[in-house]
Amino acid sequence: MKLTLIVLFLSMITGFAFTQTKEDFKKRNEAEKKTQPFDPQFNMRGDAHLSITFKFENGQLEPVKAEKVIGKLPYRSSENGEFKIEYSNAEGKILGTYYENNPTIYRSCDEAGTSIQEVSGGTEITILLPYIKEIATISFTANNSNRKFTPKDIQTLMRGVD
């Protein structure tokens, strides 16, 4: 009976661990099944997103240029985060929102010290957006800080994008 209990206990423990592992493998296999293979001509793929360059001046982001760049917008959180980016059309309709690491700060997690500092004046900052020609305005919100950014009209820049 003692051995039975030991075996049962081991089954429960390993079974639990296995369930976790099995779930991990299930997710891995799901991810791999949904992933398309690598195409060496990846620089020629058809999808695109927008790269908008801003200059950080006097605590504000001033638009400099807009470019169409190859590939899908890299992964961004659409739910919450430290820096909110919201883009709207000319009528003020919000077309989308996402969150990313705050590009207006330098964040040092180095063993030598952990610090946060505002980026230097004149620094160019790139904001990426989905390729939507109708985007006319971008607004920024830095969560967890008192910084206020004025929404930026980028219609002029967008006219130069293919």
Add this chain to the structure above:
Amino acid sequence: MKKKTFMGIALVSFILLTGCSDIITQPMHGPIYPDGDEDVEITLQTEAQGGIETVQLYETVSSINAAGTVTNGTESLVQTWNVAGAPTSSTQTYTKTGGYGDNKIVTYRFRVTTDNNKSRTHSVSFATRPYPVPNQPVPVYAQGDPDDVMDLVFIPDEEIVDMDEFRDRCQSLISNTAHREPTMNLFNRQFNYYINPIAGDAVPYGTGSHTPPSNNANLAFAEARALLHSTVFQDFASGSMFSMEWDRPQTLLHENGHAMFRLADEYGGGVHWQEATLPNNWSTLAGAQTDAPSRGKTSEDAVEMGNSGWYKLCDDTCPMVSGPALLFTFDAPCKSRLMHVILDNIIH
């Protein structure tokens, strides 16, 4: 009789629960970005509880021109290993003597079959030097469509002169860091790695901004950009580009945690926020305690990070903590976030 039946059921369930599992494959090649006439060693490490029976290696050598157009080669079987004794772990190595030639994209594919009739294939593509496409990041370890996987570009700092060592460091960061972290290794087919042909300029924290490479717009598709330097100084990140010493593997895990997986810092004084789905930071103690059981932790694990007013569940050895004592394993709350983002990235 009853007792025997009971015991038999328990034994069978024990064997069933522990005796079957899936296959983990970890291919690597070296040099990671070889010259056209350089010997290339291709290795596969496999773990399979079912017992490894055979391993086959196939290769396809394609040509690429300056416009980025590829002339596809034909896949051929290079070698078959019949593995004696069906071990649960095994390593196979093949050496391509004399290299693959200039301007090539090599795709090697391993196929593993196990004693319990399971199989797994794993393909990796890499470019040979010279890579003719100007101003584009070079795929040195690519496995999936860049739109579906997490892309990391290694950028050399201007100070780096020995590019052979730089490339070796990049290989080490992939094989000894990314492949060493259990969750990233389990999902290792979901990552592409590139080397940028143009240098950037990393500067110490507090002395100004890093200068990105002149082809930075061509790297916009990547989730993360790592600016590697050899001189020791205090590093920093801004947006999705971060600097790091090329021999600090934990920095790569930590910064990738931010850039790729939207993981927040797990130390007081860092950057904190609470993701709506599977966060690793909580704005309240009660929130962390409530989530703990579903994140592989207990409510006692919920602690404030310094005096930040933010809370975490991970152990102090999780890579999202800062310090020299970190392990190469994301703790359970970060692990679940990694898996969520990898899947979410494919869908969106």
